[in-house]
Amino acid sequence: MTTAFATEAVDGDARTGTLTTAHGPVRTPAFMPVGTHATVKALHPDEVLATGVDILLCNAYHLALRPGIDLIERAGGLHAFMGWDHPILTDSGGYQLVSLAEVATVDDDGAIFVSPYDGSRLRVTPEDAVGYQARLGADVLMCLDHPVAYGTAAEIAREATERTHRWAERCRAAHPGDGWLLFGIAQGGFDAVARRESARFVSGLDFDGVAIGGLAVGEPVETMLAMTEASVAELAADRARYFMGLGTDSELLAAIALGLDMFDCVVPTRLARNGTALTPGGRLSLRNAAAREDLGPIDPGCPCVACTGFTRAYLRHLFQSGEILAHRLVSLHNITHLARLMDGARSAIRDGRFAEFRAERDGRLLATPR
Ligand SMILES: [Zn+2]
Structure with a gap:
């Protein structure tokens, strides 16, 4: 039986491989920038591609509310609508169930969401969630799941996990067929x-x-890694493994070491808009006075347009002046930084030196004064 995911090399529990989608291959470990509203904020799709990422994450729930699935379908699907002819993974909306502000009710049939845009209500069943994503033409569809917030009582977490399982069975039965990949979501709260x-x-x-x-x-972090380790132990080796929402260098490397393949996070672009750049030595605030007369780049080892063309002092000046170019440049840098981290991990796994690579990267983080 052929599967969409192929492992090319393993090093300890870490692995590198390829997820084959209808819009091309995704090299793993892979970082996916988040484009909730069918755009990675402020960036042209060609610029996003130039950072070295293979796949984007968009949120089918938000797109269903605005501008609506019908319109995107008439525009030729999500790829044509947003000008990105490469792999797209869509979120089902399950994550929004954690944010009570956007949810009216959750029962076994599905959830009723309250639109943050106009207060209208949208009923989503597991079948609807898969159907919306398939109509968008996403390459990787996610099941509707029921996550819980940290600190939720064990009994409530157990009920949510059981509901996630019933919904997973219904989503699986609604698999739209060849051309779409469908990922299940494992939950389990904070109990190993x-x-x-x-x-x-x-x-x-x-x-x-x-x-x-x-x-x-x-x-x-120790809880997160213990829960991840417990989960991975039960996952099939011949399928892709995706950790939903992880974006710091050391956590990404720890998850890769446990055998995870795919990651997403809004943090790199959100931090960028706040004036914070990711570097091998940790986070760098370009708003700090220290950057005022610093004529070096964010990261001398980075090939991105922000680092090859501009100084920290200039970027700080842009932030101080409220210029939107600052957001664009630092967003491009931060995504490039994580794409390069993934590239480094892939090479290290292929060469059988992932543990050394991880130790070297973690060492640079620890060695940098804050
Ligand atoms: Zn850069």
Whole structure:
């Protein structure tokens, strides 16, 4: 049986491979920039591609509310609508269930969301969630799941995980067929046994990949890694593994070491708009006075347009002046930074030196004074 994911090399539990989609291959480990509203904020799609990423994440729930699935379908699908002819993964809206402000009710049939735009209500069943994403023409569709916030009582978390499993079965039955990949989502709250059981259940439904959901939501890093390790132990080796929402260098490398393949995070672009650049030595605030007369680049080793063309002093000046070019340049840099981290991880895994690569990167973070 052929699967969409092929492993090319393993090093310990870390692995590098390729996820084959209808719009091309995704090299893993892969970082996916987030384009919630069918755009990576402020960036042209060609610029996003030039950072070295293979795939974007868009949010089908937000797009269903605005501008609506019908319009995007008439425009030729999400790829044509947003001018990105490369792989796209869509979020189902499950993550929004954590944010009570946007949810009216959740029951076994599905959820009723309240639009943050106009207060209108949208009922989404597991079948609807898969159907919306398929109509958008996304390459990788995500199941509707029911994550819970950190600190949720164990009993509530258990109910949400059981509901996630029932919804996963219904989403699996609604798989639109060839041309679309459908990923299940394992939950389990913050209990290692529940995490293991959920991963085993969802993995058993024969999805094209499985995501670990409901983590990196404020729990201690040790808890997050323990839950990840428990989950990964039950996931099939021949399917892609996606950690939903992870964006710091050391956490990404820790997850790759456990055998994760795909990641997304809004943080790199959100930080960029706030004037914070990611560097191998950690976060650099371009708004700080230290950057005022610094005529060096953000990262001398980075090939991006921000680092090859502009100084820290200039970027700080742009932020101080409220110029939007600052947002564009630092967003491009931050995405490039994570794309290069993934590239470095892939090479290191192929060469059998991932542990050294990780230790070197973590060492640079620790060695940099804050
Ligand atoms: Zn750069």
